[in-house]
Amino acid sequence: MPQFLREHKLRKPVEVVITRTNDVTNRWRRQGHIATQAVFNMDDDTTVDTDTLEFGFSIWKKHPDQVIGFFDRVIFLDTTTGQYVYGYDAGVVAPEKYGIVIGKAWIASVELLRLAENDQDPLLMRMREFLHDPQREQKGCDDIAWNMFLHLRGAKPPIGLAGVRMDDIITWDGQKTTGYSAVSEADPDAWTRYRTHCIAGLLRVCGLQKPHLPPSPVQQYLVPAAAQPQTFGTWEQGGGL
Numbered sequence: 001m002p003q004f005l006r007e008h009k010l011r012k013p014v015e016v017v018i019t020r021t022n023d024v025t026n027r028w029r030r031q032g033h034i035a036t037q038a039v040f041n042m043d044d045d046t047t048v049d050t051d052t053l054e055f056g057f058s059i060w061k062k063h064p065d066q067v068i069g070f071f072d073r074v075i076f077l078d079t080t081t082g083q084y085v086y087g088y089d090a091g092v093v094a095p096e097k098y099g100i101v102i103g104k105a106w107i108a109s110v111e112l113l114r115l116a117e118n119d120q121d122p123l124l125m126r127m128r129e130f131l132h133d134p135q136r137e138q139k140g141c142d143d144i145a146w147n148m149f150l151h152l153r154g155a156k157p158p159i160g161l162a163g164v165r166m167d168d169i170i171t172w173d174g175q176k177t178t179g180y181s182a183v184s185e186a187d188p189d190a191w192t193r194y195r196t197h198c199i200a201g202l203l204r205v206c207g208l209q210k211p212h213l214p215p216s217p218v219q220q221y222l223v224p225a226a227a228q229p230q231t232f233g234t235w236e237q238g239g240g241l
Helices: 003-005 024-028 048-060 110-116 120-131 144-152 190-206
Strands: 037-043 072-078 084-089 097-101 105-109 159-162 219-222
Touching: 024 120, 024 144, 037 048, 037 110, 037 190, 048 105, 048 159, 084 190, 097 144, 105 110, 105 120, 110 144, 120 144, 120 190, 144 190
Parallel strands: 159 219
Antiparallel strands: 037 105, 072 084, 072 097
């Protein structure tokens, strides 16, 4: 850990929450003693600079009943295969297009997080069982499932931020801090195919014929150029940032 992080003195207390289970749906609910109305959630293998975070928070204050996603994606019907496909390009031409925000970074209200606090919710139970199938754990499917869960539970469509750069945190030996993106290292299209498999599985376990998601593209706000980082949060082998 860099020395400046060790010496950094926070002005607010930090609560470390150790959950009872290793369950990706824990991210969908309120954790600990949260005293604010807004909750910022971020993957451990990415970074968001403070200017972008403040801009995202300013958008949340205008739309407190919607999720503000820092990265959005599209799910569309591929008429050649009959499959619903996960993709990056919201401009793709397709008869059915749905918008989602991914779990890299987002802001949501505690009210929205309360939607997933009922452990006896049949929909939540089916999704959790699918995401944690002991035979083939569905890593990387959780953000698609969360978007679908919120939509099925009556939440308003999410809002995306355009112009946010995604930076991976690299460890001292040059490796990514998580393995979620490992499937795309050798084959750039592997992650898209894997997410497409996730959609089919979620439709099956939820008994749906098509994704219950808002139409694409999601409403977007462009991040000001001044808030877009040039370089941020990448570890070099020498141990510095």
